[in-house]
Amino acid sequence: MIIWSIETSCDETAIAVVKASGGLSKPKFEVLTSVVSSQIAVHRPFGGVVPNLAKREHLKNLPILLQKLAKEGFDIKKADTLAVTVGPGLEPALWTGVNFAKELAKKYKKPLTGVNHLEGHIYSFLLSKSAGRLELKDIFPAVALLVSGGHTLILKMDSLTKWKKMGETRDDAVGEAYDKVARLLDLPYPGGPEIEKASSLGNGEAVSFPRPMIDQKNYDFSFSGLKTAVLYYLRDHPVKTEKDRADAAASFEEAAVEVLVKKTIRAAMDVKAKAVIISGGVAANKRLREELKSAAKKNKIKFFAPEMKFNTDNAAMVAAAAYLANLRGRRRRITAQANLTV
Ligand code: KG4
Ligand code: ZN
16 A cells, blocks of 8 residues: 655654555565655754744645655555654644645545654664565564654564553653753754764763663663763863864763663563664664664674664654554544653
8 A cells, every 4th residue: 555654743844655565464665755854954053943943844844845746756646545643742843744634635535544653763674675574473572772852762562563661761862862962062953963973083981971770670761860971071171172072972972872782682681582673863873773783693682773764753654653553453633642652
């Protein structure tokens, strides 16, 4: 079936057309197109996402993206269903996508599926070309680590559609910590890619930042203390050279990655997971991907991650989540639900 999907939960306006087949036992996704209009330049002067500006940009960009797809030859009349993110996210931003999708559904007489953005992230590893060949029995039970700007979660997944939360952050999400530490280092928004770039020139052992909750026998995280440790360190050791900035960035990243990897692998060992699945914007971080992959390998656990372009917010993942939600009979209200959880 052909799914047209829309994503506007934060600062990316995105539409995708995805061909889905195979059912719950062997789902296969072919991303026919996935366009994302980023608002980074709009929010950058404010150091973070401004909800009403995000709304204004989504309202402006949604028709532009739709037109772009039409020009490329994609015909919405051929869609079997439409899908839209209903939450979690910024309420004014979510409404723009929800209202736009409702109008399209009415105009073209198509069914519309409401999607949980977090489910989209979790399923984003299924969008890679090789994923269609996966045998689900070789993956589950799995442990999923979802790391984004708003969430840091560990889930135990018994199947594609059945999971339980094992742990989560008790304060800041790891992406939020990246963004805040970037600001402390005078790096622009969004901070994740900037910290990653600066880190590559620095020494991760230059500063010994705390690894909050690393040895606690739970699967929770705390990143606000790590961010505060960076704040105090920089107050006492102001950045004088690019090397100082790179060392502080690399040392922060080393601490954050070590906690994420250690707790995820412990969770995977404890539940005898066959695979670890990573997703969310922070999953774009090469150090995190590589360290989690090699720790999984060392423990004979498989590792799955989305293709680079599907880590940060996109609409293709929304189509994947819509397909699976429909198959399991999961109906969501088509209204903005800012605080939706997994
Ligand atoms: O999933 P996402 O696009 O949006 C949310 O659902 O929140 O994640 C955005 C987050 C931001 O905090 C951003 O700084 C972070 O992902 N991020 C990264 C990288 N790329 C994006 N963090 C670390 N390293 C990266 N390369
Ligand atoms: Zn996201």
